[in-house]
Amino acid sequence: MEKFYGVPVLPLSAFCDGMGTWMDCIIKNNTDPALNKGGMHHGYKYYEALNQMGIDIKKSNLLGRLFYAKERLRTCMCPVHKGHYSGEAMFFQKCPQLCDGTGWLRENFGDGGYTGIKISEIEAKIITESGVTKIKNPKTGNWEILE
Secondary structure, three states: OHHHHOOOOOOHHHHHHHHHHHHHHHHHHHHOOOOOOOOOOOOOOOHHHHHHHHHHHHHOHHHHHHHOOOOOOOOOEOOOOOOOOOHHHHHHOOOOOOOOOOOEOOOOOOOOOOOOOOOOOOOOOEEEEOOEEEEEOOOOOOEEEOO
């Protein structure tokens, strides 16, 4: 892109900041009484949706995987989660189909999820004595109070 446009390619954060500023300006252009008089009312058909779109964009695991993890778009639906987000599978209990809680199977087995969270399955032993719950630390073998 640098060769085509003759300017350096900016980091993704600069693009995100620019989009956020643009969204804010469209909203203000349609809600500020001083700006709302006359003119073209640019964005009047969609400005009310921009706040929610901004939230969705910031929370999007898909965009994170595409932009930061440089994954290809996942096209095979997970037979367990059927194309829908699962926080349980993303953060706590690994999906046996390896959708990483996205509802979509990895295109490349090595992709490994975007959140950076690794789910480890261990067998934990838990006991309750005199109303106090303890768990056996698998690394040290010591019983620790579960708070």
